[in-house]
């Protein structure tokens with residue numbers, strides 16, 4: 476395994492002028508955003524859970540915080556609430572009637588489930604005269620397929636929504652981190668970070684209980700999460716230009732994910748994990764290696780997708796001792 480030591484020792488500082496900030500825009504098409512209130516019409520319980528998340532409160536709290544002001548000052552940003560860079564990860568923007576882009580909330584339903592305009596009426600329509608219980612199987616299959624085709628990210632599409640988490644939580648923006656002093660990614664792990672304050676499994680239980688993911692589901696989440704962590708760290712590193720905080724954090728992140736994938740491999744033979752480790756072992760975690768690193772990132776992400784499609788978790792019980800327990804969950808789940 477070639478380590479990031481090469482990187483740490485080679486503190487080469489490229490004197491090139493800071494490039495334009497890599498824009499990170501999980502939802503490029505903000506004319507298709509309908510806003511969280513539009514979801515609340517039917518998903519009132521979910522909306523209530525969401526309001527308590529950092530994802531929602533960041534809208535009010537982040538721009539006011541001293542930490543945010545410090546970052547903004549270092550980057551020469553005047554108004555955080557209108558700065559596209561900060562908006563792209565902390566807020567949701569909508570197009571107004573006058574054609575202006577307006578921040579409307581923090582990280583909202585549509586940041587994770589996809590911009591809703593083209594599917595909001597499709598995903599909930601059981602058909603004329605039908606309800607949940609009388610809808611035909613064909614109609615149901617078509618409704619859900621049409622919703623996904625229109626941009627909906629459904630819970631069952633674990634690879635897609637988990638990729639979204641890592642998109643934001645690895646903070647893939649070198650200038651923001653190195654120059655702005657922004658946190659260089661979260662100590663994110665998919666099971667523990669999705670089952671705490673973010674958990675909102677209150678719809679299919681009829682609002683009665685905010686149920687935890689099943690043990691089977693958590694196993695699939697855990698492996699997918701480690702693989703995506705590695706993929707996003709490799710991709711981040713591939714774009715790095717200076718041997719500073721950003722690149723070092725990405726290299727360490729990749730290394731840590733490789734170690735955890737190695738533990739998974741020791742506990743149980745999973746072909747996709749073997750393949751991922753092979754790819755990772757062959758890659759040099761260093762600067763100026765964009766083609767190899769980004770190729771490896773794609774390979775790892777593709778194996779992660781193969782893995783989520785091939786496993787329902789029932790055969791992965793051997794991993795249970797590796798999976799974070801509730802005391803490690805990030806934040807308290809809403810009742």
Ligand code: HEC
Pocket residue numbers: 509510513514515516517518584585588591595598599600607628629630631
């Ligand atoms: C008119 C009522 C209504 C509105 C508005 C609505 N939903 Fe739904 N939603 C439903 C119904 C009904 C279901 C259950 C569908 C089923 O049984 O398959 C559902 C299911 C879901 C699911 C689970 C889908 C799955 O894969 O099983 C998600 C996620 C979801 N909605 C998100 C949203 C988001 C995000 C918005 C806002 C952009 C929204 N909904 C707006 C009625 C609504």
Ligand code: HEC
Pocket residue numbers: 499537540542543544546547550552555558560561562563564565642643644645646647648651655657658660661662
């Ligand atoms: C690529 C996504 C991304 C971008 C772009 C981004 N942030 Fe963040 N930011 C995050 C994530 C993820 C966290 C959470 C880190 C954690 O909790 O581990 C965070 C955390 C923060 C925090 C600490 C949270 C707190 O409660 O104080 C501040 C302050 C902050 N960001 C300010 C900014 C500012 C200002 C900008 C624009 C210059 C910005 N961020 C742009 C993703 C981003």
Ligand code: HEC
Pocket residue numbers: 511514515518521522523525530582583584585586587588630631636669673675676677678679680688692
């Ligand atoms: C941070 C990302 C994120 C945000 C924000 C978010 N969701 Fe979700 N949502 C998810 C994930 C991930 C799942 C699936 C969890 C799983 O499969 O275990 C989910 C599941 C759901 C479900 C199915 C729940 C069940 O009972 O099984 C519904 C309905 C839903 N979300 C609607 C919403 C609505 C409405 C909002 C806004 C008020 C929202 N979500 C905000 C990520 C998010």
Ligand code: HEC
Pocket residue numbers: 501529530532533537563564565582586587636637639640641643644665668669671672673805806
């Ligand atoms: C659009 C970008 C974005 C997406 C997508 C996203 N997050 Fe976040 N998340 C953030 C930011 C930014 C913060 C920090 C908010 C703050 O405190 O100001 C955050 C905070 C959190 C926190 C609270 C951390 C704390 O301070 O305790 C948890 C937990 C979390 N996210 C989990 C998730 C999970 C799980 C997913 C995927 C299902 C996800 N996030 C998707 C941007 C995102």
